Amino acid sequence: MSEAAPRGLSRIQGRAVVVLFLLAAVFGVSNWYWSAHEIGTNNHKFCEVVTGVTSVPVPRPADPKANPSRETSWEWYERFVSLGRSLGCGP
Numbered sequence: 809m810s811e812a813a814p815r816g817l818s819r820i821q822g823r824a825v826v827v828l829f830l831l832a833a834v835f836g837v838s839n840w841y842w843s844a845h846e847i848g849t850n851n852h853k854f855c856e857v858v859t860g861v862t863s864v865p866v867p868r869p870a871d872p873k874a875n876p877s878r879e880t881s882w883e884w885y886e887r888f889v890s891l892g893r894s895l896g897c898g899p
Contacts, residue, residue, distance in 0.1 A: 855897035862888050 817825065862885060872879035 858888055858892040858897050
């Protein structure tokens, strides 16, 4: 008769598997927190730029066809104001 091979993992192998899963979880969670921190920092810097660009209001031109460059400036100003609101910048 042949002796049956033991089934499953040894105690050391089981612990190694658990440690590897824990390491993967720790690195995954820490990466998630670091990414959230970096995104928040980047959004803060971007809010400073948007706030600086929109600090001086650009009036809407009375006749856009007479002066299309002012119409373009006003359109870009409005886009930045909208972007600032969507990012939660300023009041």
